[in-house]
Amino acid sequence: MSTSTAEHDSYLVENWDTETLIDYLKEQNLKLDDDDLGILRKQKVTGLSFLDLTEEKYEKWGMAGGPATLLAKEAKTLKEKPKRAFSSYKSLSEVLAKYGIDSNGTDTIPLFSLQTHEIQESDKHFEHCMAEILVRLKNYGSLVVDSLEAMRNEYVVAILHTAINITRDSTGEELSMRPEYEVIGDDSTGRVDFAIKKAENLICITEDKPERNLIEGLAQNIKQLESSCQTNLKKRKRNDDDDFDYLYGIVTTARDWHFLLYTPGKISQGSKLPFSIVFSEDALDKESVEYRTLRDGVKKVLGVVVGLLKDRACAEDDSPSKKKARIEEYRSKK
Known part of the structure; x- marks a missing residue:
């Protein structure tokens, strides 16, 4: 399969829209419920903003401490370990x-x-x-x-x-x-x-x-x-x-x-x-x-x-x- 530069870029977290981010998080088995995902949608969290969000920010938006911690850890993992195409x-x-x-x-x-x-x-x-x-x-x-x-x-x-x-x-x-x-x-x-x-x-x-x-x-x-x-x-x-x-x-x-x-x-x-x-x-x-x-x-x-x-x-x-x-x-x- 031939892959264009644009397609390569689409694999980068920074280019994910909100729904792509949510699909990814669902696959990570973080046990997020509809309320947690609803907060991400309401705040229009994209891949780019996800990488910089903190536990405190999630909690300020009304998210419980457990999922807030897991999301912050997942963002840290994505930043520290870039994935290869x-x-x-x-x-x-x-x-x-x-x-x-x-x-x-x-x-x-x-x-x-x-x-x-x-x-x-x-x-x-x-x-x-x-x-x-x-x-x-x-x-x-x-x-x-x-x-x-x-x-x-x-x-x-x-x-x-x-x-x-x-x-x-x-x-x-x-x-x-x-x-x-x-x-x-x-x-x-x-x-x-x-x-x-x-x-x-x-x-x-x-x-x-x-x-x-x-x-x-x-x-x-x-x-x-x-x-x-x-x-x-x-x-x-x-x-x-x-x-x-x-x-x-x-x-x-x-x-x-x-x-x-x-x-x-x-x-x-x-x-x-x-x-x-x-x-x-x-x-x-x-x-x-x-x-x-x-x-x-x-x-x-x-x-x-x-x-x-x-x-x-x-x-x-x-x-x-x-x-x-x-x-x-x-x-x-x-």
Whole structure:
């Protein structure tokens, strides 16, 4: 995903409006009630003013001492610990070093066992996805290495929406997808290309990159997963150290698809080589080998994406220990 300077600036606390600030504070699990948030709205507190407010000022406005103290501490934390934009991570080796992996490539990232779903040839969502892809091939022509981001995104979106629909039909779980979704972690922040959620919890983060930027896309996706996991854990009501969560990551060029599994302190990949889809305009002939190749590629990628979404969505209400056992099993099989 390309990010403009203006978008970078929007991640700065100083540029937050009142509602953005309140959304952030809600995610920090500070136990603020409607009265506390009402004071922030009434006083039109923005990110810029928030950084300089004191306990005394909040109390003068009628806020109780407890939340006043927490808000002042949160402002101090934000001032002392500026967050780094996801887009600033260019080196995969820098990111992997945190996980004890000495490499600037994917060859040494440990593997996990992919959970896949068998896509039926007659599945209505699969057929609709293929129809959408063929329309785009007819209008755009073949997808090539230097194709525009907007073109790549259309194929990625078609596949992600299809995967969500198949997952919904298969499990009954209600999922949603948010493009350009802002994630704020302990150390990093920014907008992710596509966030898939079950209720308010993030379960899968997708980063779309051109082929030339694939390695930095992997680095950024790992940081996005790290921050997303931190966001999920902050929303929980548990106060002990035994909480556990995991998320799946997807890094794609539309043609090539890489799958990641993140848990706090550990990163794994689904395969050494990417799953690939060849978007060739020759596939417009449904009797051609190219059409069969396209169909098989889409079906295979969908099977992986649906499998990961099913796994994570159905595990949402599991205990931390059960989630941990599940992930240990996936990793032990490799």
